[in-house]
Amino acid sequence: MKTHEFEIIVRKLGLKTRNSGDRLAWFEYNGQTVVRTKRSHGNKEQPGDKIRQQLKVNEQQLSGLISCSIELPEYIEILKSRGIIAQQSESSSQQKPDETTTPKPSAGKP
Amino acid sequence: MATATAPIVKQPQADVVDAGLTVQLMPIEWPKPAPAQMDVRVEVGPARRPDRILLGTLSDQGFRVIKPIAVSLEVRDDSTIASWPAVDEFGTGASISNAVEDLGRTVAELYRTLQLDAARLGPDLHAVWEKLQEFVVPRR
Numbered sequence: 001m002k003t004h005e006f007e008i009i010v011r012k013l014g015l016k017t018r019n020s021g022d023r024l025a026w027f028e029y030n031g032q033t034v035v036r037t038k039r040s041h042g043n044k045e046q047p048g049d050k051i052r053q054q055l056k057v058n059e060q061q062l063s064g065l066i067s068c069s070i071e072l073p074e075y076i077e078i079l080k081s082r083g084i085i086a087q088q089s090e091s092s093s094q095q096k097p098d099e100t101t102t103p104k105p106s107a108g109k110p
Numbered sequence: 111m112a113t114a115t116a117p118i119v120k121q122p123q124a125d126v127v128d129a130g131l132t133v134q135l136m137p138i139e140w141p142k143p144a145p146a147q148m149d150v151r152v153e154v155g156p157a158r159r160p161d162r163i164l165l166g167t168l169s170d171q172g173f174r175v176i177k178p179i180a181v182s183l184e185v186r187d188d189s190t191i192a193s194w195p196a197v198d199e200f201g202t203g204a205s206i207s208n209a210v211e212d213l214g215r216t217v218a219e220l221y222r223t224l225q226l227d228a229a230r231l232g233p234d235l236h237a238v239w240e241k242l243q244e245f246v247v248p249r250r
């Protein structure tokens with residue numbers, strides 16, 4: 001995985017980031033931190049399979065995140081189906097910061 | 111006045127030393143080393159890299175490992191990846207030691223982050239946090 005591909009995912013999912021020894025990124029949903037990942041600084045090739053495991057997606061879904069086929073709502077559904085997002089946290093919270101930042105569906109995009 | 115005691119070893123008189131004794135330098139032939147065994151060949155194969163190690167310390171001195179961490183090692187192109195599959199964490203570097211060092215830093219960073227956010231972790235990260243505490247504790 002290229003560095004710019006990692007950054008595409010960061011922007012698309014609205015990951016929060018912090019620069020430490022590495023660039024740390026984590027995904028929050030309903031006030032909970034649900035997944036985290038990282039990349040090293042610089043333009044080195046990043047271990048895509050390790051990042052994929054941290055994001056809890058399969059290879060096809062990772063490709064979709066980098067391209068246009070999977071957007072934030074689809075990613076949330078993936079995490080729900082895998083039990084990464086607790087169902088109770090969804091029903092207990094009225095405020096979903098993700099809803100305000102959810103990109104439009106990618107219909108029509110290549 | 112003290113009387114002189116007889117010497118234990120009697121030295122010869124000077125006239126005896128001068129009585130026709132000469133010193134002659136003789137070449138000494140040292141034993142020659144055995145000729146090198148040119149037909150002996152030692153084959154050294156490529157060093158076998160470990161694909162798994164047990165990590166007992168972290169590069170971050172703020173933490174102590176209380177249970178050995180099973181780390182998987184993979185060499186890819188020009189980098190090495192050290193990963194701890196149980197918590198889905200990894201480190202990268204130009205060598206095994208660099209990758210393991212990076213993993214140690216990452217694990218320490220993960221510990222601090224999860225500790226701060228412990229009250230608001232999703233189920234998966236909560237499990238990671240519990241697993242992490244089985245292996246690593248902060249130094250006092």
